[in-house]
Amino acid sequence: xxxxxxxxLAPAVESFVAAIAPAGLLGEVQRVWxxxxxxxxxxxxxxxxxxxxxxxxxxASAVWAHELALLAPSLVDALNTRLASSRVSALRCRxxx
Numbered sequence: 001x002x003x004x005x006x007x008x009l010a011p012a013v014e015s016f017v018a019a020i021a022p023a024g025l026l027g028e029v030q031r032v033w034x035x036x037x038x039x040x041x042x043x044x045x046x047x048x049x050x051x052x053x054x055x056x057x058x059x060a061s062a063v064w065a066h067e068l069a070l071l072a073p074s075l076v077d078a079l080n081t082r083l084a085s086s087r088v089s090a091l092r093c094r095x096x097x
Contacts, residue, residue, distance in 0.1 A: 024050070025050045025053070025087055025088070028083055029055055029083070029088065030046070032083060035082060036078040036079045036081075041075075044060045045059040045093070046058055053088055053090065055088055055091055056093075056094060057093050057094070058094060058095070059093055059096075062095050064093075065094060065095050069093045072090065072091040076088050076089070076090065
């Protein structure tokens with residue numbers, strides 16, 4: 001009986017992550033979030049809900065929530081560009097993780 005060589009772990013991890021990701025627009029936004037907003041914003045805020053195209057973002061502080069509210073139009077554009085659609089219509093920013 002011959003043994004198989006080691007197999008890469010990456011495909012199994014990708015499959016697992018895809019299986020546990022939320023379905024629908026929220027899951028898609030969560031997948032592209034860090035790429036769309038950059039590492040600094042991604043470290044301070046994350047998408048937690050979506051309703052009718054409005055994505056709710058939980059921010060680390062009120063200052064970050066205010067800053068993202070001001071940046072919302074450009075962030076919505078960046079998200080829609082990465083999603084190749086215009087399904088995100090607005091961001092709603094709140095404090096708390």
